[in-house]
Amino acid sequence: MQGTTSRRIVILGGGFGGVFAAKQLQARAGSDVDIELISRNNFFVFQPLLSEVAGGSIQPADAVSPLRLFLPGVRVRVAEIRKVDFSAKTVHVTVGRGDEITTVPYDQLVIALGQIVDLSRTPGLSDRAFVMKDVMDAFRIRNHVLQCLEDADETTDPVRKSRLLTFVVIGGGFTGVEVIGEVQDLIGKSLKYYRNIRSDEIRIVLIQHGPGILPELPDHLAEYATDKLRRRGIEMLLNTGVNSASVSGVETDGGDTIDAETIIAAIGNAPSPLVRSLPIELDRGKIVVDRCFRVQGLDDVWALGDNAHIPLGEPGDPKVAYAPPLAQFAVREAKVLAQNVLAHLKGDTPKAFEYRSMGTMASLGARTGVADILGVKITGFFAWAAWRLFYLSLLPSVATRIRVAMDWLLDLVVSRSIAEIRATQAASRYIRFLAGDLVIEPGVDPGGLYVVISGAFDSEMPEADQSRTLGPNTCFGMAIGGEAGSDQERITAREDSTVYFVEKSDLERLAMVSALIKQGDGTKESARSDAKGKPDRDSPS
Numbered sequence: 001m002q003g004t005t006s007r008r009i010v011i012l013g014g015g016f017g018g019v020f021a022a023k024q025l026q027a028r029a030g031s032d033v034d035i036e037l038i039s040r041n042n043f044f045v046f047q048p049l050l051s052e053v054a055g056g057s058i059q060p061a062d063a064v065s066p067l068r069l070f071l072p073g074v075r076v077r078v079a080e081i082r083k084v085d086f087s088a089k090t091v092h093v094t095v096g097r098g099d100e101i102t103t104v105p106y107d108q109l110v111i112a113l114g115q116i117v118d119l120s121r122t123p124g125l126s127d128r129a130f131v132m133k134d135v136m137d138a139f140r141i142r143n144h145v146l147q148c149l150e151d152a153d154e155t156t157d158p159v160r161k162s163r164l165l166t167f168v169v170i171g172g173g174f175t176g177v178e179v180i181g182e183v184q185d186l187i188g189k190s191l192k193y194y195r196n197i198r199s200d201e202i203r204i205v206l207i208q209h210g211p212g213i214l215p216e217l218p219d220h221l222a223e224y225a226t227d228k229l230r231r232r233g234i235e236m237l238l239n240t241g242v243n244s245a246s247v248s249g250v251e252t253d254g255g256d257t258i259d260a261e262t263i264i265a266a267i268g269n270a271p272s273p274l275v276r277s278l279p280i281e282l283d284r285g286k287i288v289v290d291r292c293f294r295v296q297g298l299d300d301v302w303a304l305g306d307n308a309h310i311p312l313g314e315p316g317d318p319k320v321a322y323a324p325p326l327a328q329f330a331v332r333e334a335k336v337l338a339q340n341v342l343a344h345l346k347g348d349t350p351k352a353f354e355y356r357s358m359g360t361m362a363s364l365g366a367r368t369g370v371a372d373i374l375g376v377k378i379t380g381f382f383a384w385a386a387w388r389l390f391y392l393s394l395l396p397s398v399a400t401r402i403r404v405a406m407d408w409l410l411d412l413v414v415s416r417s418i419a420e421i422r423a424t425q426a427a428s429r430y431i432r433f434l435a436g437d438l439v440i441e442p443g444v445d446p447g448g449l450y451v452v453i454s455g456a457f458d459s460e461m462p463e464a465d466q467s468r469t470l471g472p473n474t475c476f477g478m479a480i481g482g483e484a485g486s487d488q489e490r491i492t493a494r495e496d497s498t499v500y501f502v503e504k505s506d507l508e509r510l511a512m513v514s515a516l517i518k519q520g521d522g523t524k525e526s527a528r529s530d531a532k533g534k535p536d537r538d539s540p541s
């Protein structure tokens with residue numbers, strides 16, 4: 001490339017923005033530039049297919065593509081990005097489990113770090129809800145739903161059964177609607193295997209803050225989707241917010257509590273902590289760029305995708321729109337960004353990004369959907385098929401396209417698998433209880449140790465005629481070694497309270513480690529006393 005003085009382009013993030021930018025840069029510049037992509041995982045997650053992973057119609061491995069396979073010729077570094085030093089033009093990363101910092105120099109930097117899910121504004125929600133961001137999130141939801149069916153099929157307690165069979169999705173945007181449609185499909189297709197569960201015992205609830213679902217779609221398509229989902233038995237709580245979540249379920253802003261074992265939060269997009277920590281201007285948590293993707297106030301730094309605030313017109317115009325956080329936008333942005341970075345290297349003028357959305361589509365599960373493609377509105381099977389064809393065409397490699405198409409084809413002709421592969425959940429965790437919640441029942445294994453963080457619990461042992469109140473910094477349940485306390489204790493939350501729950505297997509490990517430490521101390525102690533008894537060889541006598 002003639003006139004190129006700075007040739008090392010470093011891309012941060014292996015999502016839609018980063019991966020498609022790398023692909024475009026490589027296709028346009030070939031070996032004239034060195035391209036390095038740094039990302040946390042060695043694969044690219046195709047997020048629009050996550051709902052289908054949650055519903056079990058797609059295998060988790062088929063919703064991801066290995067970066068090295070998709071980007072031959074691009075240096076892929078799997079690392080956690082910790083810091084960017086814009087004045088030294090370096091990125092600081094850590095690799096694997098190590099704390100060792102590696103410094104990666106750049107000439108041109110492209111930031112495509114996406115967003116995170118932050119549920120911390122709703123008490124209890126981040127500890128209790130499943131999110132939909134990564135492929136393992138979706139796979140966990142699928143397994144959890146199947147586990148609820150397994151447990152509900154066995155239990156003889158009607159209250160527990162009803163909780164196990166209540167599924168709540170919070171958020172009526174594309175993700176919430178698609179995931180609820182898929183989860184309902186999974187449950188519907190699996191019920192024939194569970195003799196003790198009747199279909200009228202299943203309760204699926206969608207909670208949406210606004211007056212309607214899918215607000216991005218024209219009204220009549222949104223109404224069609226609402227009607228379809230309602231006819232399939234999905235309850236819709238519109239104009240409803242969630243005040244808190246606890247071990248029992250969710251509490252709405254109308255004061256109702258929905259007892260549910262499964263809560264899926266399709267809300268809470270927020271800037272990543274790394275983006276927030278950068279010394280650059282942010283608007284609503286997104287990096288401020290001009291229409292050519294140049295980060296304001298910095299040379300040789302560009303941003304695109306969900307982490308960038310990209311104007312679709314002149315920034316001074318009060319009516320200017322900004323690029324929405326969508327994959328179809330990130331892919332288009334990547335193309336123009338690659339042209340602009342290369343033009344900049346040649347000393348040419350970069351061009352402004354312009355893109356009119358091709359339309360919007362949503363799959364509602366059960367082979368139905370809604371679509372608005374270039375102003376043409378489609379509903380039902382054809383919209384669903386258009387959705388699938390569109391995303392199939394966007395998949396990054398032929399191999400992935402074939403695998404996903406095979407998954408879909410098989411789903412049409414054979415039964416969906418109900419194999420419940422346990423994806424481990426953090427064993428020890430915070431749990432929130434609401435006043436009156438039963439925490440430990442007499443005669444039932446408590447499963448671990450409960451350390452009270454806030455609030456209070458009532459402990460009763462009717463047989464011994466004893467009762468006490470347990471406040472912060474006290475604990476109940478099992479002891480460190482995993483031994484159960486009294487099996488006659490009944491514990492209920494006196495008020496809304498939070499505990500840190502240490503699971504039995506962790507307690508056993510803790511006991512083992514503390515025994516080893518004691519042993520070690522003993523050895524050191526005896527070594528010290530041995531040393532005291534003997535004169536030091538080198539000390540003057």
Ligand SMILES: Cc1cc2nc3c(=O)[nH]c(=O)nc-3n(C[C@H](O)[C@H](O)[C@H](O)COP(=O)(O)OP(=O)(O)OC[C@H]3O[C@@H](n4cnc5c(N)ncnc54)[C@H](O)[C@@H]3O)c2cc1C
Pocket residue numbers: 012013014015016017018038039040041047048049050051079080081082112113114115132133174175272274304305306307325326327328329330
């Ligand atoms: C469930 C779901 C369904 C969706 N469905 C659709 C849809 O149907 N249609 C549509 O157009 N859009 C859809 N979207 C939105 C679309 O996926 C996003 O707009 C798109 O992924 C944005 O791309 P990005 O590159 O900006 O961010 P991402 O794709 O999120 O990529 C960010 C990358 O940065 C990496 N990263 C972040 N921080 C670090 C760090 N510190 N160190 C190392 N790596 C890091 C991440 O691992 C990731 O690889 C959906 C999103 C979700 C979550």
